[in-house]
Amino acid sequence: MTPAVLADLVRSSAVKVLSDRGLGHVELPERVTIERPRNPEHGDYATNLALQVAKKAGLSAREFAQALADEVAQDSGVASAEVAGPGFLNFRLAAAAQAEPVRQVLSAGERYGRGDALAGRRINLEFVSANPTGPVHLGGTRWAAVGDALGRILAAQGADVTREYYFNDAGAQIDRFVNSMIASAKGEPAPEDGYAGAYISDIAAEVLRQRPDALSLPEDERREAFRGIGIELMFAEIKKSLHEFGTDFDVYFHEGSLHDSGAVERAVEELKKSGNLYEADGAWWLRSTEFGDDKDRVVIKSDGAPAYIAGDIAYLKDKVGRGFDLCIYMLGADHHGYIARLKAAAAAMGYDPAVVEVLIGQLVNLVSDGKPVRMSKRAGTVITMEDLVEAVGVDAARYELTRYSVDSSLDVDLDLLRKHSNDNPVYYVQYAHARLASVQRNAAELGLKLDPEADLSLLTHQREGDLIRTIGEYGKVVEKAAELREPHRVARYLEGLASAFHKFYDVARVLPEGDAEATPLTFARLALCEAARQVLANGLALLGVSAPERM
Template sequence: MTPEELSALVKTTLTEAVAAGDVVLDSIPDEVRVERPKSRDHGDWATNIALQLAKKAGTNPRQLAEIIATRLNEHEGISAVEIAGPGFINITLDAAAAGQLAQQIVEAGDSYGHNEALVGHTINLEYVSANPTGPLHMGHTRWAAVGDAIARVLRASGAELTTEYYINDAGNQMNVFADSVLAAVHGEPTPEGGYPGQYIQDLAAQITAERPEIKDLPRDEALPVVRELAYSGQLAQIRKTLEDFHIAFDLWFSEKTLHDGGKIDDAVATLREQGHVYDKDGAVFLRTTDFGDDKDRVLIKADGEKTYFAADAAYYLSKRERGFTEKIYLLGADHHGYIGRLKAIAACAGDDPETNIEILIGQMISVKGARLSKRAGNMILLEELIEWLGADALRYTLARYPTDSPLDVDPELLQSKTNDNPVFYVQYAHARACNAARNAEAHGVDRSSFDAGQLSHEREEELLAHLASFPNTVARAAELREPHRVARYLEDLASAYHAWYAKCRIAPSTSESGETEPVSDLHRGRLWLNDAAVQVLRNGLALLGVTAPEKM
């Protein structure tokens, strides 16, 4: 019995009690939440539905809990129901009902863990969005890993999601970038305030190879050509690095299209219609102080130049026009000041800043022993971190911790093949379970039949309990934007699997005389349970963008 099935059973029981006149309620909740109790001594599952509804039912929680418990005890698959504290209902499943989950997980396959917690939510998730003037570096690494993991749990929880990379390809930094590359084309020093690093030289060499005539063009003619070619080359390198990190965006949105397509002017006009734009000293302002910002923001300067803030406003309105009711921004540690102004844009546009926009700030990471890049000169590159530590270890570690605190990554730990290394520990559990299945099948054990009642060992009960809580873990990770919950869950599951593996043989044993016991329903049942663990470990790692090796 899955948690969803048990939840539906509690709801059915409550409905029956209302129909029989035992309980008076105008309505019954669409969903009854069941959760794992902190102690296994309190049963397999618990619900606080009686505490939630007692006041509406005109009774005290324990009386309502007793009514529900009495009816629950009559249903097949329920071993015991007890009332605890002020009215918590603790439920214990019988072995067959609990064990049935193993078969359900195997048959569900990759979809197990998917849930409907966010069905009906239309979300735009923007993250990384680094300037295309250089390679991705360590400052982008955390949100690259965590942002993609958030996207995966959102989709697994039913959200209609678009992931987006905002390309800052407008503004003066692109001119400085082009000047830097053009100087390299001519073998000149980096201009003052320009971009240093070998990657600039590499781009210059690439452009010269493609367009050898570029050196002979007047600078005013060469500059726009170099700008476009360098931009394309650098953006391609960024895409490649993200692919190596197992990340693919649904949409790459160019800031330049906001300027070229008149979207910024349209945005200013829209905000003016909303009554939040005013003119002062020749400039155009958005009255963001009405919504908590520390000062009103300039949209258009007195000389007619559009500000970065104007582009931010136009970009927000673009997301709104494209039908995204929820916009999530993942920003770096130095962007705290953006929270108030972005929420103010949402409010000025007529949205609810508490529900239509969400801004998450990720703290910086450091990596012990990391060296500045020879290519970039003044930064630690993501591509070099991937080569050094491996995409799996880096992604898992970055997703394993809440993003609101700094993180110091230990390379020696990440590269160690010990149980102290969390990603190794989880991947090894998956590989071990795959090997256990191969060994069992070599001894004639298959999944031709399944007697769920055979899975009654206490370690089996514990493992089944962990497997059952996976969908709820995914849902909570999605709702709270906290994929580290999946990582910590996987470590607990791996521990439960290893403990089960040590006590419960899947393959038939062989006596000292060389006789092998016949294959039984117990062996087959344990193979089902083993393969259910394989599936959940694989599904969980996939949500973090981490591979699940079958051999290690």
């Protein structure tokens, strides 16, 4: 019996208890909370439902809890239900019911843990979207790991997810990029407001290889040559780096297309007609304060040029027009103002502001030998994705970047991530999977096959129970991670599962020793091990991290 099944049982039992007392009108919480007691001696699971409902029903919490206990205990999957404290209810599951998650994993395989909480939702998930003026920096690398994992987790809950990269190929940063390449091609230092680093020299040299006459062209043509070729080369490198990091996108959307197609002008005209755009001081302003923003925003500047928010408005209109009912933006630490701004823009366009959701990620720092690592070999001024991957590998980088809430800044300890020891979180989880895969290989060498019908009621050891209950929590963890947009919950869960397995394996022999014969308990433990291995593999897959069978 999983926590979800037990929650359903508790809810239906509460409905009956209330109905029998003529209290059917009393509303129950939307969710029945089922938790593991801190002290295992108190039972397998516990709920505080009686404390939440009793007062509304005009009953004492303990009275309602006892009635609920009597009702729930009638289910064959519940060995006992006991009232504790002011009205908590502790459960012990029957052995067969407790092991049910193992059976479910063996049956569902790779699909175990998936749900339908987001079925029917069309989600546009935009992340990374680094300017095409240099390699992906460390902050973008965090979004590449977290965004890709979040996309997988949302899809695992039934959502139709489109991963999108907004390609900022318009604006002043592109002009600075072009100026920097031209300066490098001429053998001059980078402009004061330009970009430095070996990558600029490499791209400038490649532009000259493709267009040997570029520097001799008239200024406008020269700039266009460096712009067109240089941006294409830089973006190709960004896409290659992301792909090698395990992050690919369904859509690469070019900001320039919004301006070239007239989408920005059409969005502006629509806002003018609705009265949500007004003219003042020669500029056009969005009435964003009427929709929750802290100030009105300039959309068209006094010189007639569109402000950056004009593109944001047209881009949101394009997304909604493509049928997305939720647009998630994953932005850097300096973008807090975008939350109210984008929601106000959505409301001004006549959309429900809830169509916009903004996640803000905090900064990432690299640390080695206890000191910050500040300089990139290639980019010069910033640490890049390539720097991190070269130092620790893709798996360690992705796992480390997803195991913390993006709300917090992160110091990545390179020395720790290079270790092949249990101190390294990704190694700890991957080693548990490899160890479990080894159990199955060794069983096969002994001629022992996995038996889906093994007698799981034999799994009565405390460590077996801990492992089974941890396995059974996986689906709820994934659902919560999707609901809260927090992939780190999956990583932390996997570490708990690995710990539960190692503790079990240290005290329980799985395979027969020497010439001993396999027993029914042998096959039950083999089934438990395979269930644990499958859940570890499923969870690592959601994080985009490999599940090695040998280490």
